[in-house]
Amino acid sequence: MDCRDDHGKAKQLSEEPSRKRAYSSTEKGKGKMLDTNGNNYKQAKQQQNPAVSGVQCQGNSEPLIISSSSSMLQQQQTQRPLPAVNSSISSCRMAPPERQCTQQLSENNLNPNVVRESYQELANTGSRGPLHQSDVATVRGRGEILCEEYLSLRAWVQRTSYYWDIVKCSLILDGWTEEMTGRTYLNVIIDCPLGAVYLKSIDVTFAVNDVEAMMSVIERLFHESEFGLRPECVLQVIPFSASPWLDAVGERLKEKYPWMFWSVSATYCLSLMLERVASTITWVRQTITQAKMVTRLIYSDPRILDLLRKASNGEIDQNSNLVKPAKIKEATPFLTLENMLLWRKQLENMLMSREWNDSSFGSSLGGIRVAELVLRDRTFWTRISLSVKGTMPIVNLLGLINDGNIDVDKPQMGNLYERMDKMKEKIRGDIGIKNSNKFMPFWVIIDQIWNDMLHSPLHAAGYYLNPKLFYSNNFFADEEVKDGIRDTIQKIVADAQAQTAIMSQLDTYYDAEGDFKIGLFERHNVSPVVTLRRHALHDVVYIDAVEWWRRYGNQCKELQDFAIIVLGISCNGAPTPHKFGREDVGRLLSTSETDPSHLWLVQKCFVSYNRHLRELTTSGFKFNIEADEPHPVDDWIVGYY
Known part of the structure; x- marks a missing residue:
């Protein structure tokens, strides 16, 4: 819960008189985020001290050079009015380690920079506050831990950016429109x-x-990125x-930068396939409507539900749904x-x-209508079975694409083409080759989205x-592949x-x-995609390039370099693991850049996003497409039956 009121201003402690901070004309706009028209950026640059300071990040082997705008993040932290503390801080009563507690505060939208000071003021006025002072988990003064992690993650992003020019990269534009405000971020x-690393958020x-x-937005990303993102x-x-x-933006971009590809996310396209199956195939749409009645x-x-479990x-x-x-x-x-097929007998x-x-x-x-449907309408269960057979291969591929495990068979750029063919063959095999009128509607939708x-x-x-795949017996290079x-x-x-x-x-x-002849017999033992090797004791990333091509492609240097680049490129956009904290972006971009909370939000977004992305990279994230609990107002739960 946020420690600020609806207008983004810091709440005052009830024990002290209201106070306001007056900003001089030179202070306003310090440390502003880059806006899309560039005016604030120029204004901030003119006002900032041109001196550059080197900051040694704790736990890093190399210093991080940051601009004065970054050092001001610490300076303005100490000038911020102190908000009142929400009682939800009691979740830290067990006093976890300092860094863990600070992360918990940030994830719950509590500014860890002010917690200790707020309690101290309550103690000085003789008030016990919502908790005893001794019960409060220690948070190092004035946001030291948050600032340390911010600088550490900036260093991690900086180290990663060194390799962008060597291995090439994908620019992912993860956009969405807020329902309440109608604004697109x-x-x-x-x-x-x-x-993957997070750079920034923009109101577009x-x-x-x-x-x-939109072309102007992308151009500024190339020319004004602090981490050296170049076209x-x-x-x-x-x-x-x-x-x-x-699509028109993509055509313009490819004209200006001929080496660039404009590629739609595989997750987006597979999700669109499922959406069109549910809405355009008449008998599937009817089956879903009847299943919702049940x-x-x-x-x-x-x-x-108790009767069903009994x-x-x-x-x-008791925990099954x-x-x-x-x-x-x-x-x-x-x-x-x-799941309804699995529960058919129980129903x-x-x-x-x-x-x-x-x-x-x-x-x-x-109840009578549902009993008639479940017990006597045999076509109902046949249609459910066909719907599942026609869509679960798509759902399974969605899970593979979003999985962060380093797996030789996961659909990176070297596997997606074949995986799409396998997905179609799986659908035809499960439904039955003779039932072409049943599996062909799924194929038509898949081919349309694939081609377009x-x-x-x-x-x-x-x-x-x-x-x-190339040296397998099933490899086939048609005109599309060539x-x-x-x-x-x-x-x-x-x-x-x-x-x-x-x-x-x-x-x-x-x-x-x-050497390719030797590699012919080793192709199943090494990864054909880019692999990562990490030091056991230090958070340092080493790239092995493409293992097979690294071992056996030295005789064809130009082809080796080309293959390493292609096989290392992602085929996905912003998958589900990347969709986190969108409400923080809305708060950040709707808060005035001169507001004291703005710089804290900048830090919070950068830290929470990149911490999550680094964990996905280092831990081998295992993606489970199933969520834990159904939403209480989901139309599968609420509505007419």
Whole structure:
């Protein structure tokens, strides 16, 4: 809960008189975030001290050079009015370690910079406050821990940025529109083989449906990034949707920077496939509508859910739910349909039980309709089964794409092309080859989105350069694949002589000559995608490049460098693990830049976002597409039945 009022101003302690801070004309605007029109940026630059200070970050082996605007983050922390402390701080009563406590305060939107001082003032006035002073977890004065972590993460981002020019990177534009305000915000994320980092957030409401304005936003990211993001480092830009106006932005960008690809996120496209299946295939839409009648009845009264669990004879525990929510909402209908198949026997047992027939639920109009549907309409269960068979391969691929584990089979750029083919074959095999009228509607939707939005020459090039697939008996290079590898070479490699060398070396790769012949037998034992190696004791990242190509591609240097770059590029945009703390961005970009809380919000967003992204990189994040609990107002729970 925020320690500030609705207008972003710090609340005053009740024991002290109200006080206001007067800002001089030179203080206003210090340390401002870069706005999209560049005016505030220039103004801040003129007012800042041009001196640059070196800060040695605790736990880092190298100093981080930061500008005076960064050092001012610490200076203005000490000038901030002290807000009153919310009683929710009692969650820290057990006094965890200092850093852990500070992280908990930040994650709960409590400013850790003022907690200790606020309690101290209460103690000085003789008030006990909501807690005894001795019960309060220690937080080092004036935000030292938050500032340390901020500087440490800046150093981590800086170290990662050193490799952008070597291994190339993807510029991910993670945008969304707030329902309450209607404003459109953008998180800027840079992804490379060493992991993704968060740079900044921008309010781009003014640029929606305006090609020139959005081009201006992207240009400023290239030329005004404090971490040295240059156009030459960026191999592809991944937008947040496939809107026609964004496609126009992509065309303009590719004209100005010929080596760049404009690629729609694989997560976005797969989610769109599920959405279109649910809305455009008539019998699937009808099945979902009827299934909601069942789930709404079950959740209309806790006693019905108890009857269902009782009818299961212990097979369904108290924590199980019929509705299966998903972290990617488009998957919720099909996860729930799959769960209904698993619970079919229990549902039938409940609706045939004496307790149900003797209850008021069984004699109600809704209860009679649901019993008729579940017990007597056999086509209902057939359609549920077909819907699940036609969509679960898509749901499973969504989970693989968002998984952070370093797995040779996860769909990086070298695997997505083949995974899409396997997904279609899985759907046809599960439904049945003879039932073409049933699986073809799914294929039509998949092919339409693949051809119009998702497919990129990079996918075909990655498929061709993946030795595990290239040297398999099932490899097939059609015209789409051949055009893809050729177009990718022409876009990425500017030098005509190097292009000729790569095309010649592809023949050596094709014939498995030289070292490639040795690698032919080792392709299943090494990773065909970029792998990371980390020191056991230090948080330092080393890149192994592409293991197979590093070992066996030395005889074809130009092709080796090209393959390493292609296979290291992400095929995804801002997956679910990156969608965190959007409410913080709304607060940050709606708070005046001269407000004392603004600099704290800048730190909080940078720390919380990059801490999360670093954990995804270092721990091998395991993504589970299923969410924990259904939302109480979800339309699978609330509505007519």
